[in-house]
Amino acid sequence: MTTSDQNFSQPSSSPSSTPAAPLYSRVIGTGSFLPPKRLSNVELAAQLAADGVETSDEWIVERTGIRARHFAEAGATASDLALPAALAAIEAAGIAASEIDLIIVATSTPDMIFPSTACLLQQKLGIAGGAAFDVQAVCSGFVYALTVADAMIRTGSARKALVVGAEVFSRILDFKDRTTCVLFGDGAGAVVLSASETPGILATELHADGRHSGILCVPGSVSGGRVTGDPLLKMDGQAVFKLAVGVLEKVARSVLDKAGRSDAEIDWLIPHQANIRIMHGTAKKLKLPLDKLIVTVDQHGNTSAASIPLALDVAVRDGRIKPGDTVMLEGVGGGFTWGAVLLDL
Structure with a gap:
């Protein structure tokens, strides 16, 4: 994606006037990256049909609102997708990568068991020294990561945080299960969060309910050099839908x-881009017109x-969101996890 001309930075204070413990954090730059390979519903349906799995563009659009998604090339990792998104956010923020003293990557598809994808991204950015770690809350992961970064900045543990969602x-995906394989795509998005004397992130809230862990999961692991269990995504779509609409409004x-x-x-309103019906339902419950809803699920699919x-x-x-706008971010994910962040840009 092209570099944004938008910069949300606030005037910096002189060292002598900088508070010892910043009171607030603000988003000062955003970035994103999509793998070049775009797969429309028609193209995906043709590939699935070759393996005996029946679906169609009409079936997918009617149930999800998805028309296309992007898939990473063979061998591409979460940190590979995260890097250009991070660089775009850093450039939009008008800072040097060396100013980043905290990296949090939200991902359910890390490069490896360890080290964290955040540490691998830090290395690719050519910086070192600041804290770097991953957050795993599936589709709620970015909201979780942003909340943690905000808390660390407010307590003075960091001054400029790079927060990334990469998947x-x-x-x-199980490409023999048409109820799940048509839903998801690959990509990365990032923000730079900076200490500020002006409120940016106004309020956050996180929740989880492990009693519902089975409705969306990948029930596999690695043991003795082999995969145990099932390493492919499983989802009870109706159960997820029922829980999501209720918790997002609350x-x-x-x-x-x-x-x-x-x-x-x-x-x-920027909800997790999972299903257009969930997104419309949430907007209506908040009495928001649909033209205040940011929708990318049609072109990106669910990128967790x-x-x-x-x-x-x-x-x-694209100019819709401008400095001074108030934005609600919210997500639900496997765990079952959910949360929201309200911020002024």
């Missing part, structure tokens, strides 16, 4: 209450932890 879900209203804001003050920062970057770069 290669195409590696864990967590959004809770975050609004914390921030002392009303739903009428939301300029843009990457979907929110991807959608944010798209809307920043």
